[in-house]
Amino acid sequence: MMKTYAFAVVGALGNVGTEMRGILEKSDLPIEKLVLMDVAGNAGKKVSWRDQEHTVVESKPEAFSGLDIAIMSAGAEASLQLSPEAVKRGCVVIDNSSAFRMAPEHPLVVPEVNADALADHQGIIANPNCSTIQMLVALKPIHDKFRVKRVVVSTYQAVSGSGQGGVDELLKQTLACTKGEKMQSSVYPHQIAFNVLPHIDTFQENGYSGEEMKMINETAKILDPNIRITSTTVRVPVATGHSESLNIETEKPFEVDQIKKLMAESPGIVLEDEPDKNIYPLAVKTAGKDAVYVGRIRRDFSTENAINMWCVSDNLRKGAALNTVQIARELINRDLVRVE
Numbered sequence: 001m002m003k004t005y006a007f008a009v010v011g012a013l014g015n016v017g018t019e020m021r022g023i024l025e026k027s028d029l030p031i032e033k034l035v036l037m038d039v040a041g042n043a044g045k046k047v048s049w050r051d052q053e054h055t056v057v058e059s060k061p062e063a064f065s066g067l068d069i070a071i072m073s074a075g076a077e078a079s080l081q082l083s084p085e086a087v088k089r090g091c092v093v094i095d096n097s098s099a100f101r102m103a104p105e106h107p108l109v110v111p112e113v114n115a116d117a118l119a120d121h122q123g124i125i126a127n128p129n130c131s132t133i134q135m136l137v138a139l140k141p142i143h144d145k146f147r148v149k150r151v152v153v154s155t156y157q158a159v160s161g162s163g164q165g166g167v168d169e170l171l172k173q174t175l176a177c178t179k180g181e182k183m184q185s186s187v188y189p190h191q192i193a194f195n196v197l198p199h200i201d202t203f204q205e206n207g208y209s210g211e212e213m214k215m216i217n218e219t220a221k222i223l224d225p226n227i228r229i230t231s232t233t234v235r236v237p238v239a240t241g242h243s244e245s246l247n248i249e250t251e252k253p254f255e256v257d258q259i260k261k262l263m264a265e266s267p268g269i270v271l272e273d274e275p276d277k278n279i280y281p282l283a284v285k286t287a288g289k290d291a292v293y294v295g296r297i298r299r300d301f302s303t304e305n306a307i308n309m310w311c312v313s314d315n316l317r318k319g320a321a322l323n324t325v326q327i328a329r330e331l332i333n334r335d336l337v338r339v340e
């Protein structure tokens with residue numbers, strides 16, 4: 001008989017948690033039961049899942065007993081507290097927060113890129129940052145064939161990356177502006193409506209933001225530490241869908257058409273590249289979709305063996321919920337749902 005698994009989604013009522021429930025609802029994973037956990041204040045709330053009413057429970061350590069896979073989407077602080085408790089109770093954790101990403105003992109996984117890293121897991125698997133995930137899905141096939149030497153990435157990130165609070169702030173400010181009222185900022189240090197903020201996460205001593213350093217450090221851990229990469233991350237007034245401008249330099253020479261063909265044939269990628277027909281990836285069109293969309297692929301004439309590319313993906317799906325569900329699928333397929 002086919003093995004079935006007891007799943008939990010922690011932070012089940014949040015932005016990513018909601019997306020997660022939706023993806024699990026439609027997935028064909030062998031889910032025996034689903035436990036929804038969130039903060040005490042949300043315990044008792046009713047949520048419908050697969051036509052059945054589920055009651056949200058408080059995310060206490062004991063709640064993980066008897067569960068096989070917990071998908072954590074409740075922030076780093078909650079994850080640091082709860083994940084070891086879940087593992088102690090025999091439950092494998094896939095964590096969406098930044099809490100465990102750079103710890104050498106915990107695999108950091110994008111299934112299209114480094115699923116083999118799951119083999120040595122010790123109970124906790126980290127899901128990378130949303131901006132890193134979509135970039136690495138696009139870079140992996142190019143790296144395999146032409147060896148990526150250097151990447152310059154600039155991001156245009158949606159407000160849903162800051163949780164539901166970011167989306168609410170953009171909507172409120174937009175409404176206030178149309179009524180000529182004063183805009184209030186609480187999630188962001190400045191107005192986000194009709195504005196662009198070169199500031200995601202806190203600034204570090206080296207002048208980079210936390211988000212920029214995540215893209216740099218996570219690329220080294222997941223793909224290749226020899227790739228030289230620099231990053232500028234920017235928040236834009238878009239609800240969902242992160243866009244990225246990638247400048248990629250390779251060791252080996254290529255034809256631009258070879259890169260386009262490679263993108264079209266690679267798993268998880270959709271090529272949308274007919275600029276003469278106004279066809280290129282757009283955040284509003286990728287929202288709700290699974291793939292990483294690439295387009296505007298063109299040679300960088302300023303140096304040897306380099307291209308520019310536009311890369312867009314739904315930050316709540318491939319950037320978070322979908323990637324974790326794909327990790328769960330790999331764990332199940334590889335019979336790795338166990339804590340040693």
Ligand SMILES: NC(=O)c1ccc[n+]([C@@H]2O[C@H](COP(=O)([O-])OP(=O)(O)OC[C@H]3O[C@@H](n4cnc5c(N)ncnc54)[C@H](OP(=O)(O)O)[C@@H]3O)[C@@H](O)[C@H]2O)c1
Nearest residue numbers: 011014015016038039059073074075078097161163164320
């Ligand atoms: N949004 C993205 O694009 C994205 C992408 C990748 C990764 N992530 C990561 O995913 C996590 C969740 O992000 P989000 O956008 O879904 O945030 P969110 O909308 O604020 O949702 C977080 C949910 O977790 C709940 N929560 C907080 N502390 C908890 C605890 N100790 N136990 C159980 N539930 C708790 C929150 O309750 P309250 O609302 O009452 O606090 C809320 O329901 C974060 O770590 C984030 O960095 C987000």
